[in-house]
Each structure stands twice: as structure tokens, then as C-alpha cells.
Amino acid sequence: FRSTLNDSGEADVRFLYCACAISAALDDWSSVDTDAAVRYIQQCVTYEGGIAVVPDGEATGGSCYCAIAALRLMNRLDALSAENLQDLVQWCEARQVNGYQGRTNKDPDSCYSFWVGATLHMLQSFQYTDLPSTQSFLLTQCQGSVHSGGFSKLPDCYPDVLHTFYSICWLSFAEFEGLKSIDPTFAICAEKSALLK
Amino acid sequence: IFMAEMSFEQLWADVVPVPQVDAPDAVVKIAYSKEFTNLMDLFRAVQKKEEYSERVLELIEELLELNAGNYTVWLYRRNCLKKLKLDLNEELDYLDGFSKENPKNYQIWHHRRTIVEWLGNGDRELAFCESVFEVDAKNYHAWAHRQWALQTYNLWDKELAFIEKCLKTDIRNNSAWNQRWFYVHSGPEAQSIEVLNREVAYCVDSLVQVTLNESAWNYLRGLYKTHHQELHEIIRTKVEEMVESSNRKNPFALGLLADICEYTGNQLLTAGPNEATQAVQELREASKICVELVSLDQIRAKSWTRRVRALNLRADSVVVEAA
Numbered sequence: 001f002r003s004t005l006n007d008s009g010e011a012d013v014r015f016l017y018c019a020c021a022i023s024a025a026l027d028d029w030s031s032v033d034t035d036a037a038v039r040y041i042q043q044c045v046t047y048e049g050g051i052a053v054v055p056d057g058e059a060t061g062g063s064c065y066c067a068i069a070a071l072r073l074m075n076r077l078d079a080l081s082a083e084n085l086q087d088l089v090q091w092c093e094a095r096q097v098n099g100y101q102g103r104t105n106k107d108p109d110s111c112y113s114f115w116v117g118a119t120l121h122m123l124q125s126f127q128y129t130d131l132p133s134t135q136s137f138l139l140t141q142c143q144g145s146v147h148s149g150g151f152s153k154l155p156d157c158y159p160d161v162l163h164t165f166y167s168i169c170w171l172s173f174a175e176f177e178g179l180k181s182i183d184p185t186f187a188i189c190a191e192k193s194a195l196l197k
Numbered sequence: 198i199f200m201a202e203m204s205f206e207q208l209w210a211d212v213v214p215v216p217q218v219d220a221p222d223a224v225v226k227i228a229y230s231k232e233f234t235n236l237m238d239l240f241r242a243v244q245k246k247e248e249y250s251e252r253v254l255e256l257i258e259e260l261l262e263l264n265a266g267n268y269t270v271w272l273y274r275r276n277c278l279k280k281l282k283l284d285l286n287e288e289l290d291y292l293d294g295f296s297k298e299n300p301k302n303y304q305i306w307h308h309r310r311t312i313v314e315w316l317g318n319g320d321r322e323l324a325f326c327e328s329v330f331e332v333d334a335k336n337y338h339a340w341a342h343r344q345w346a347l348q349t350y351n352l353w354d355k356e357l358a359f360i361e362k363c364l365k366t367d368i369r370n371n372s373a374w375n376q377r378w379f380y381v382h383s384g385p386e387a388q389s390i391e392v393l394n395r396e397v398a399y400c401v402d403s404l405v406q407v408t409l410n411e412s413a414w415n416y417l418r419g420l421y422k423t424h425h426q427e428l429h430e431i432i433r434t435k436v437e438e439m440v441e442s443s444n445r446k447n448p449f450a451l452g453l454l455a456d457i458c459e460y461t462g463n464q465l466l467t468a469g470p471n472e473a474t475q476a477v478q479e480l481r482e483a484s485k486i487c488v489e490l491v492s493l494d495q496i497r498a499k500s501w502t503r504r505v506r507a508l509n510l511r512a513d514s515v516v517v518e519a520a
Contacts, residue, residue: 056379060337090500093497094411130499
């Protein structure tokens with residue numbers, strides 16, 4: 001088996017997730033060496049308890065999401081010990097300042113509500129997070145008011161599709177009225193992801 | 198000089214452009230500019246005939262200005278560099294400039310790494326990363342690139358001094374703390390007790406001055422968990438001191454103390470029935486601290502409450518066994 005790499009580009013946890021998502025969607029895992037993928041993810045766990053994009057890197061919300069979603073898709077959450085998982089949940093929970101920051105001591109950015117929130121969701125811990133503070137951050141600080149709606153990365157920035165999408169995903173996890181349920185592993189509607197299974 | 202006298206159209210007059218093959222009913226069609234379409238049509242023709250030349254290089258530069266994320270074009274550029282045997286240091290000069298405008302572009306960083314590998318020396322890389330940090334001290338690509346260069350070319354010599362300079366500039370720079378961990382654990386030093394004690398001292402000194410720096414607290418916790426055998430006594434002592442000196446108000450200090458008590462309790466549980474009572478004591482202590490944190494760290498109140506419950510359950514189950 002080939003291990004999970006992007007042939008003529010850089011190799012990291014993001015592509016590992018992509019490979020797993022594609023394999024899961026097609027129900028064809030012949031291109032993924034799941035043992036190698038699991039080992040790579042284990043190497044990406046940092047001293048902070050989070051997961052980095054590459055081994056030795058700094059833990060970030062995005063890479064936590066990629067790693068946990070990939071493990072879920074491969075059905076290999078056993079790759080992380082109970083202690084690892086507790087440390088990871090703790091790291092994720094510590095990222096909430098009002099919105100979520102992507103790394104320790106950085107400013108909160110609306111899309112991390114999803115990357116970190118979805119990670120907690122997949123680890124059955126979303127219900128222990130504080131909903132009002134993030135909801136307030138997203139709705140009052142990041143929502144575009146000048147031109148149109150949409151959500152921006154930071155307060156007082158222009159909104160964009162990416163941050164809008166991920167803010168709405170978090171609002172769905174928080175069971176905000178009028179939103180369909182989102183499957184955190186694929187970031188699509190739960191009713192659609194059911195079709196993939 | 199000859200080429201400069203020709204217009205772009207004249208230069209490429211011999212090439213038949215190849216249009217992009219889009220699906221007939223593409224769902225989200227990209228509204229490419231006419232300029233982009235024309236240049237990409239030429240590029241596809243170039244790819245087809247496998248041409249590697251000066252005019253192709255110029256074409257590539259134009260395309261990268263329009264879209265620096267076009268990884269197919271970057272790959273073709275590398276092929277050009279190889280076929281035309283171009284000066285790789287000049288390529289680094291080109292990249293130095295281009296990265297400044299696109300500091301977070303994955304393709305440029307990957308391309309640079311490949312060029313450096315071909316050159317076989319990383320002499321320019323630390324200085325280059327430093328120039329990126331001047332603009333953004335937490336640029337993830339730059340830190341990852343730096344780590345790669347340090348390890349591949351053995352450039353560790355002045356790294357600890359560099360890290361300390363970064364931390365002096367901003368003690369809360371989590372990327373710099375992460376780099377420090379990397380230096381200590383993957384660098385030239387063995388993790389001797391002297392080195393580990395030095396790390397604890399550095400961390401604690403920093404925390405005495407800036408008590409709520411989560412990066413330093415995480416570093417200290419990392420030291421505890423990774424080197425608990427050598428360091429558990431000294432770290433526990435220091436953390437207890439900081440809990441007291443903050444009048445039990447520093448949520449990070451309390452959080453780490455709870456972690457230490459829980460960790461110790463769990464360790465004792467595996468040690469055997471003789472240690473059961475002490476194990477329970479530690480778990481209960483951890484639980485008590487978490488109760489304090491429910492009020493002190495309110496945004497995580499539900500999480501602390503859950504932890505109290507889990508710790509109590511664990512402690513209860515031990516007492517039942519011992520009886």
C-alpha cells in the first residue's frame with residue numbers, strides 16, 4: 001500500500017483527511033495504508049495535548065479536526081489512548097475565549113468554532129462547551145452588517161464564504177433555530193452524509 | 198533582447214492554444230478572466246508539447262502572478278528549472294521576493310523546499326524564515342520550514358538563542374514555545390536532568406513574571422507529563438507555590454495542579470492495593486480543585502463539572518475495591 005501522501009506537493013494531516021474522506025465516500029480504502037496513517041497522526045500529537053499539521057509542529061484547531069475526522073472515518077479512534085483523548089479534549093476546550101482561537105494565545109477566528117467545535121462534537125464533548133459566548137461572538141461580532149450578511153474571520157473584517165459556512169456549521173451544532181443538522185466528519189448535512197454510508 | 202522586441206502574440210504565434218476541458222454541465226463554473234484563459238490555453242499547449250524554454254518561464258511567471266496557488270504550474274516550473282539547468286540561487290532570490298507578497302501560500306513554501314533540497318544546503322533558510330517572522334512571528338509555514346531546515350542541514354548552533362530572542366520579544370508567542378520544545382527534544386542536546394531542570398526553571402521564571410501565560414503553563418504541563426519520573430517533585434512543588442501565591446485564583450495553576458493530582462492518583466492505582474488510599478486522596482484532591490475551577494473558569498464550567506463527576510466516580514470505585 002502507498003501511504004497517504006500528495007505526490008508532487010507537500011504531505012501533511014490535511015491530505016490524510018482528504019484521502020480518508022474520499023475513501024469513505026467511495027467505500028474503497030485500497031489507496032490508504034490505514035496503519036501508516038494512524039502512526040502519522042500519533043506523531044502529530046504535541047506536548048500541549050493538541051494535534052499539529054506535521055510532526056513537531058504547533059497544535060492547531062484545523063489539524064485536530066483533520067486528525068480526528070480521519071480517525072473516525074478509519075474507525076481507529078483507538079489510536080489515541082484515553083489519556084491522549086482527555087488531553088485533546090482539554091486542549092480544545094481551552095481554545096474557547098469567547099469565540100475559538102486556532103492556537104494558544106492567538107485571537108479567536110470564527111472558522112475555529114467549527115474546527116475545534118466539530119472536533120469536540122466528534123469526541124462527544126460539544127455539550128460541555130459554553131454556547132452563549134461563542135454564539136455572541138459569531139452573531140454580534142463577526143456578522144457582516146455594512147454590505148450584506150455573511151460572517152467574517154474576525155470582528156470588523158469583510159465576510160467571506162468560508163467563514164460564513166463554518167460559522168453556520170457551529171450554529172447548527174448549537175441547535176440554532178432553522179438549521180439542519182450537520183455531520184461533523186464530512187461537514188455536510190447529516191441527511192446527505194447518511195446517503196454515503 | 199530579441200524576444201523583448203517581439204510582442205507577446207508574435208512570440209507565441211506558432212503555438213495553438215488548448216482550451217480547458219470543462220464538463221458540459223459544470224455545476225460551479227469559474228469566471229476566469231480573458232487574460233487568465235488565454236495564458237492557461239497557451240500553458241496547456243506547452244504541457245502537451247513538453248516545451249521547456251525561456252518563453253515558457255516568462256509565461257509561468259505571468260500565470261503565477263495571476264494565481265500563485267496553481268500547483269500544476271509550479272510543478273512545470275520545477276521541470277523547466279531542471280531541463281534548462283537554471284541557477285537555483287537565483288530561483289531562491291525570486292522566491293524571497295514572491296513569498297513576501299504571499300506568506301501563507303503552501304505551493305511557494307513547498308517549491309522553496311524542493312529547490313533547497315536540489316541545492317543541498319540550507320544556508321539561506323534560517324535568515325529567510327527570520328525575515329518572515331519579522332512580519333508575522335507566528336507564521337506556521339515559516340516555523341515548519343525552519344524545523345525542516347534545522348534538522349536536514351544540522352543548523353542547530355544558534356537556535357536556542359534565537360528562540361529566547363523570540364520569547365523576549367513576545368513571551369506569549371506559542372510558536373516560539375513549541376519551537377523550544379522541538380529544540381530540546383529533537384535538537385542536539387540530550388534530555389539530561391540538567392537540561393530538564395533548566396527548562397523547568399526557565400518556565401517557572403517566566404510564569405513568576407507573567408502569571409497568566411497559557412503557553413508557559415502548557416509547556417510546564419508538557420514537561421510534567423513527558424518527564425514525570427525526573428520532574429514530578431520539582432514541578433509539583435513549584436505549581437503548589439504558584440497556586441498559593443495567587444491566592445488560589447490563577448486558573449492555569451489550579452488546572453495544572455488538578456492534572457498533577459489526577460495523574461499521580463492514576464499512577465498509584467496501577468501501583469497496587471497498598472497505594473489505594475493515597476490514590477484516592479489524590480483523586481479527591483483533583484476533584485476539589487476542579488470544583489474551584491467551576492467558578493473560577495466559568496466558560497468551562499460544564500467541563501469542570503464533568504471532570505469532578507468523573508474523578509469522584511473513579512475515587513468511589515477504588516474505595517469499594519479496597520473494602
